[in-house]
Amino acid sequence: MAMKLDNVVPFGRALDEYRQMFCLSGSDLDSGIIGVGDGPASFNAEMFRQGRRVVSVDPLYCFSAAEIARRFDAVVDDIIAQVKATPEDWVWTYHGSPEQLKLNRIRALQFFASDFEAGKSEGRYVLGELPSLAFGDGSFQLALCSHFLFLYSAHFSYDFHRASVLEMLRIASEVRIFPLLTLMRERSPHLEPLIGELESRGFVASVEKVGYELQRGGDEMLRIRRSA
Numbered sequence: 001m002a003m004k005l006d007n008v009v010p011f012g013r014a015l016d017e018y019r020q021m022f023c024l025s026g027s028d029l030d031s032g033i034i035g036v037g038d039g040p041a042s043f044n045a046e047m048f049r050q051g052r053r054v055v056s057v058d059p060l061y062c063f064s065a066a067e068i069a070r071r072f073d074a075v076v077d078d079i080i081a082q083v084k085a086t087p088e089d090w091v092w093t094y095h096g097s098p099e100q101l102k103l104n105r106i107r108a109l110q111f112f113a114s115d116f117e118a119g120k121s122e123g124r125y126v127l128g129e130l131p132s133l134a135f136g137d138g139s140f141q142l143a144l145c146s147h148f149l150f151l152y153s154a155h156f157s158y159d160f161h162r163a164s165v166l167e168m169l170r171i172a173s174e175v176r177i178f179p180l181l182t183l184m185r186e187r188s189p190h191l192e193p194l195i196g197e198l199e200s201r202g203f204v205a206s207v208e209k210v211g212y213e214l215q216r217g218g219d220e221m222l223r224i225r226r227s228a
């Protein structure tokens with residue numbers, strides 16, 4: 001399905017945020033990683049600068065970096081105003097303040113934009129979307145999905161979540177998803193049924209506390225792997 005840029009808030013996170021959201025160890029970072037729904041995160045670009053290769057897949061990659069940056073500029077102040085209007089919803093231990101959050105999102109976008117065209121031609125940014133990904137079985141060790149599944153539970157059905165997670169488990173040995181809250185800061189209604197279904201299919205799923213929290217209460221990730 002073609003994505004409309006007008007419907008997107010292209011906010012991206014940095015490598016250090018990914019590290020904390022997903023409890024990424026040094027050996028995790030050295031493994032074969034795919035970021036699903038990475039959008040304008042600087043994770044891929046920063047990893048590449050460190051000599052590591054990540055593949056990012058997102059429907060947003062049908063647009064140019066300049067188009068994504070224009071959309072970011074059009075929405076960023078409105079989003080930050082919404083954040084300021086709901087102070088009880090946010091924890092500032094990581095970013096410090098809404099103003100600093102804005103600067104951090106600008107920095108991530110600029111880093112992403114500077115890497116995007118070269119990374120696309122190197123196959124590090126790939127156009128694609130859940131629930132179907134054009135990669136072979138077991139292509140990666142780790143599939144990460146930040147701020148897409150569960151967060152948009154009101155927009156994407158349980159069946160979409162189940163198909164998406166099974167697809168990530170097809171292409172990677174382990175899947176990690178963060179956060180587990182919806183935009184309304186409630187635990188996703190899809191989480192418990194999905195864990196039950198994955199366990200009945202022989203996967204091991206665990207909800208784990210992590211060291212990153214911006215949405216108040218959003219400090220847990222889901223880890224899923226095949227049972228040994």
Ligand SMILES: C[S@@+](CC[C@H](N)C(=O)[O-])C[C@H]1O[C@@H](n2cnc3c(N)ncnc32)[C@H](O)[C@@H]1O
Nearest residue numbers: 011012013037038039041060129130146147148
């Ligand atoms: C809030 S952004 C998160 C970006 C990045 N993961 C991060 O945490 O910084 C959500 C991303 O999900 C992407 N997305 C939307 N529909 C998708 C789909 N069906 N499959 C994969 N990604 C999708 C959007 O294009 C957007 O880049």
